[in-house]
Amino acid sequence: MKSRAGEKIFRRYEGNPIISVDDLPYSANSVFNAGVAEVNGETVLLMRVEDRRGISHFTIARSENGIDNWRIDSKPTLLPSPETHPEELYGIEDPRITFIAEEGYWAIVFTAFSKGGPLVALATTYDFKEFERHGPVMPPEDKDAALFPERFGGRWAMLHRPVSTFPTTTADIWISFSPDLKHWGDHRVLLPARKGAWWDANKVGLSPPPLKTDLGWLILYHGVKLTASGSLYRLGLALLDLKNPARVVARSNEWIFAPQESYELYGDVDKVVFPCGWILADGELRLYYGGADRCIALATARLDEVLAWLKDHS
Numbered sequence: 001m002k003s004r005a006g007e008k009i010f011r012r013y014e015g016n017p018i019i020s021v022d023d024l025p026y027s028a029n030s031v032f033n034a035g036v037a038e039v040n041g042e043t044v045l046l047m048r049v050e051d052r053r054g055i056s057h058f059t060i061a062r063s064e065n066g067i068d069n070w071r072i073d074s075k076p077t078l079l080p081s082p083e084t085h086p087e088e089l090y091g092i093e094d095p096r097i098t099f100i101a102e103e104g105y106w107a108i109v110f111t112a113f114s115k116g117g118p119l120v121a122l123a124t125t126y127d128f129k130e131f132e133r134h135g136p137v138m139p140p141e142d143k144d145a146a147l148f149p150e151r152f153g154g155r156w157a158m159l160h161r162p163v164s165t166f167p168t169t170t171a172d173i174w175i176s177f178s179p180d181l182k183h184w185g186d187h188r189v190l191l192p193a194r195k196g197a198w199w200d201a202n203k204v205g206l207s208p209p210p211l212k213t214d215l216g217w218l219i220l221y222h223g224v225k226l227t228a229s230g231s232l233y234r235l236g237l238a239l240l241d242l243k244n245p246a247r248v249v250a251r252s253n254e255w256i257f258a259p260q261e262s263y264e265l266y267g268d269v270d271k272v273v274f275p276c277g278w279i280l281a282d283g284e285l286r287l288y289y290g291g292a293d294r295c296i297a298l299a300t301a302r303l304d305e306v307l308a309w310l311k312d313h314s
């Protein structure tokens, strides 16, 4: 049986957006691109909040059902700290959260906007109240990073998106390995941006952290196409080998989700859907994404339908 058209696989929650800047208990410019974790039976969103200077920090929202009745911290949860961490000079952005069972903590990989451009930084937490910063793990320009929850042959693995300007600007997804989550090497390109007219021609970057399925590690990534009216951010899928995540098993030729509703089409940056987290519960994926760099929205999909679609569109 042919799987459903991509547009129908992820269904938008009818109450979208689930969180907007007016829901915050303090004044800010926008709230978007949230990492997500399940903590003590609750859904925790670590939200990127951009203040009215343009500098981003993180604030937590908690909900029992992950859909509504969000309880939002009364003040910023994690502010940039350029005095102790100079790499956070222009703010902290786009957290992706992975539970590391071996350590019993959540690893938060985020973009620190340094003097030299965006880089990848790491923090850890046992409770989403206290956070320990571990500083930069990749130099600029690099972002859109997340950890796998387990080791491969004794090493941790991370996906990330360095930018090269030779011979022209190239922004591909890379994979790197580490014995200790601090020292990284064995870097290699995993998913290159496609060229020409493709929907993911100009840039690609990881969206939520990789998700373990029976068929492989499921990757949802954003592809950027430069058009006459600016960048267009859409989402596609890939599958990585379970034992060797440096091997791409499948990659979708079409996008599966694209800006369509007004809260995705119009904002500080138009035509952007940008997820940083997802949760799998009873076979259903809950995808939390930023809409047009101004709000947080929710879409859901059946994991088996997502995998079937990828098989048909690879």
Ligand code: BMA
Pocket: 033, 093, 094, 269, 272, 274, 290, 293
């Ligand atoms: C990317 C990231 C995201 C942002 C997106 C669209 O490069 O910086 O934080 O949502 O651009 O502006």
